[in-house]
Amino acid sequence: MSKIFNLIEQEKERQKNGLELIPSENYVSCDVLQALGSILTDKYSEGYPGRRYYGGNQIIDEIEKEAKELVNKLFGTVYANVQPYSGSPANLAVDLGLAEPGSVIMGMNLVSGGHLTHGAPVSFTGKLFKAVQYGVDQNGRIDLDEVEKLAQENSPKIIWVGLTAYPYKLDFKGFREIADSIGAYLAADISHIAGLVVAGVHESPVPYVDVITTTTHKTLRGPRGAVILVTQKGLDRDPDLSKKIDSAIFPGLQGGPHNHTTAAMAVAFNEALSSEFKSYIEQVVKNAQVLAAELGIETENHLMLKNVGVGRGYLVEIALEAAGITVNKNTIPNEQSSPFYPSGIRLGTPAITSRGMKEDDMKKIAAWIKQVLEEIKDYDLPKEQNQRANFIKEFRAKMAENENLKKIKEEVKEFTGKYPLPGVDE
């Protein structure tokens, strides 16, 4: 399979030579990679520790128990399911475990910064359930009065609070009051901010919510996967909560757990318990503050959204990529265009901070971004829908040949060369 190993080397070079500003990405340690690439991938273990449907699971049981114990210690929760294959099935499992298909659930809509699995019409969470969606106000902030009004009118079984592209803090207490007023479960999806919660730079949802989901591969710096956590508050409200979550994952939604991932999660949770991890997250937030200020935007966490003009997000993503800077196009609050041709870009600092970059580096990065924005300021997405795909193709080719962008790419490469790539260089 030399072709695949060759492609892996190429991807390693891409990661090394570029600036990774996608806020949901990060670099794992060598230890996490080692566990992930281990022979644990060979084993089947449907079921849970002590209750498996396959033999030979004594050691797997110990690994899963260790991962559960470490993640509960990390967040201060009382029960954990570490088997979800990723964030999306974890969220669907919570819906299926706590509400019947066809019943009402509520979450933030995609264009306001919620995730697809918080009830978007194109997601199974929006197809299997009657999803009521709240948005943000003119300032881009969640309006709890609107959330309360929608909750009162629709009586959802579950209210979701979580973010994928929302640069402000979440008010878990405010959501709890609303959930209590209608007897709903409150679920927090902290996939993006999990590391910030661990480090104490974002309030923890644990005192307020019943259930928490989080991916493990973003600010937590673990393998691609997810966990579902149950709080003491949740268990007090519903003593069967853990059982409902467990059976929603297996046999409800999944088969055998990915044991190599479970082991890698345990390694990452142990790393996240260290004081170095806390310092790392504090730096992520400091870096985000500087990057946002330099770009003339706001953030209260690790990510930010920049409005780049109606429908221009894709163009900016392509031009930045040609300059060695990776971001993703993103809808902005009160979006005037569409999710595929949105008006913004989303940036974040978790990955570049893992490489060791600090506040002064953010100023350099912001300057490059501004140069790229200037370089393409005269380009606009065609108004006619049927011309767009071709325009994008030509634009991409033009950007790849643009001498100014090539020059920035070289500067970026020289700059990133000074920072080791975790998991590869250290």
Ligand SMILES: Cc1ncc(COP(=O)(O)O)c(C=O)c1O
């Ligand atoms: C808040 C949130 N929840 C869930 C997910 C889904 O995770 P996955 O891509 O692992 O399915 C994401 C992914 O970006 C997310 O941001």
